[in-house]
Amino acid sequence: xxxxxxxxxxxxxxxxxxxxxxxxxxxxxxxxxxxxxxxxxxxxxxxxxxxxxxxxxxxxxxxxxxxxxxxxxxxxxxxxxxxxxxxxxxxxxxxxxxxxxxxxxxxxxxxxxxxxxxxxxxxxxxxxxxxxxxxxxxxxxxxxxxxxxxxxxxxxxxxxxxxxxxxxxxxxxxxxxxxxxxxxxxxxxxxxxxxxxxxxxxxxxxxxxxxxxxxxxxxxxxxxxxxxxxxxxxxxxxxxxxxxxxxxxxxxxxxxxxxxxxxxxxxxxxxxxxxxxxxxxxxxxxxxxxxxxxxxxxxxxxxxxxxxx
Numbered sequence: 174x175x176x177x178x179x180x181x182x183x184x185x186x187x188x189x190x191x192x193x194x195x196x197x198x199x200x201x202x203x204x205x206x207x208x209x210x211x212x213x214x215x216x217x218x219x220x221x222x223x224x225x226x227x228x229x230x231x232x233x234x235x236x237x238x239x240x241x242x243x244x245x246x247x248x249x250x251x252x253x254x255x256x257x258x259x260x261x262x263x264x265x266x267x268x269x270x271x272x273x274x275x276x277x278x279x280x281x282x283x284x285x286x287x288x289x290x291x292x293x294x295x296x297x298x299x300x301x302x303x304x305x306x307x308x309x310x311x312x313x314x315x316x317x318x319x320x321x322x323x324x325x326x327x328x329x330x331x332x333x334x335x336x337x338x339x340x341x342x343x344x345x346x347x348x349x350x351x352x353x354x355x356x357x358x359x360x361x362x363x364x365x366x367x368x369x370x371x372x373x374x375x376x377x378x379x380x381x382x383x384x385x386x387x388x389x390x391x392x393x394x395x396x397x398x399x400x401x402x403x404x405x406x407x408x409x410x411x412x413x414x415x416x417x418x419x420x421x422x423x424x425x426x427x428x429x430x431x432x433x434x435x436x437x438x439x440x441x442x443x444x445x446x447x448x449x450x451x452x453x454x455x456x457x458x459x460x461x462x463x464x465x466x467x468x469x470x471x472x473x474x475x476x477x478x479x480x481x482x
Contacts, residue, residue: 176244178212181205182220182234183241190228243317268293270459271300273309275323277377279403281423281430282446286322286340289466290459297459307331313451320460321449324378338448338455338464341472343422345379345442348433350413357416361437362390369415370394374401379418382442389441407431420444422471446472 181198188194191202191209198205213220220234230238270290274283283301291297302309302318309321314333326337347361349368357364373380387394397415400406410417411431419427421438428435448464455461 174215175211178208178215179237179241180245181208182212182237183245185209185221185228186230186234186238186241267296267298268459269298269300270320270457271302271318273312273318273321274301274303275306275309275321275325276303276402277306277324277373278322278446279419279423281426282343282420283322285423285426285471286446286448286463286467289462293458293462295458310335310449313449316451319450319457320463323447323449324444326445326447327449335449335451336453338450338460340446340448340464340467341422342443342445343420343472344438344440345383345418345444346421346424346427346438347416347418347436348410348427348431349416349436350411350433352413353416354434354436357436362392362439364436365392365394365416368394369397371398371400371406371410371415371417372396373403373406373418374399376401379442379444383418386439386441407433418442 181194184198185191185194185205188197191205195202195205209220216233216237218233218237219231220237221228222231223229272287287299287301291299302312304312306323306325309318309323310327310331310333312318313321313335321335326339327333327335347365349357353369357368359366372383386392394416398406398409400409403419406417407419407427408431409415411433416436424435424438427433446467448460448467450457450460452460455464
């Protein structure tokens with residue numbers, strides 16, 4: 174592979190097209206396009222496709238971009254390390270910790286889980302990669318991440334060698350904007366009848382639990398939106414679009430960050446959290462700090478908090 178061609182592709186993908194990339198590289202768009210076509214011929218895959226007057230990455234292009242990110246990031250790190258050594262500057266060893274975050278995991282929960290890794294005695298550089306569960310498992314199998322944080326365990330349906338480390342579980346809470354709360358009738362959970370509701374996407378682990386819970390309690394909210402991205406769902410909820418759910422373990426953070434009110438909690442719906450690694454016995458100091466803090470502090474505190482049925 175000609176890595177100069179790969180670099181041209183990488184710059185075009187980052188810049189959003191060959192025109193802007195050509196300006197940055199001080200070469201013509203025609204020359205840049207020709208170099209990228211040579212790379213596509215070498216790989217036997219199309220990396221870009223036209224979308225109107227714009228170029229967008231194909232699925233193969235997105236995969237190539239992820240590898241290019243790693244390749245050129247390592248190149249910059251090599252250059253920086255060698256330059257630092259030439260200058261005689263003393264440098265502390267930094268522990269690089271790569272974590273894959275399943276996109277279904279609430280960002281506030283992810284922060285609470287990962288934050289202990291930044292308080293080790295040695296300096297840590299945390300690199301977070303967000304994505305879908307199967308994609309993150311592929312990254313784990315290739316040792317491109319040290320750990321995956323998810324709300325579901327690794328099972329045999331994926332041919333990946335890894336081990337589940339249970340972190341804890343949390344019941345679910347219901348929130349809404351103050352402006353919407355005044356329009357709801359009755360106490361929780363009856364106030365959800367006819368209420369506008371924002372719900373997690375069909376693949377979320379809590380979705381089936383939520384639907385069964387509605388059936389048991391004979392509740393009929395009016396679903397106005399489904400979201401795979403929990404942060405986007407909360408953003409809509411903050412504006413009063415509908416009631417939404419979030420793990421009870423971060424009740425305080427949810428209310429503070431989004432300015433919403435807690436309607437109620439249910440112990441009948443539970444979201445589990447797992448750390449998935451290639452290690453059966455945890456040896457990585459960051460993983461050890463995360464699992465210890467989650468079990469002893471974060472989820473242990475939740476267990477002492479009463480919840481409504």
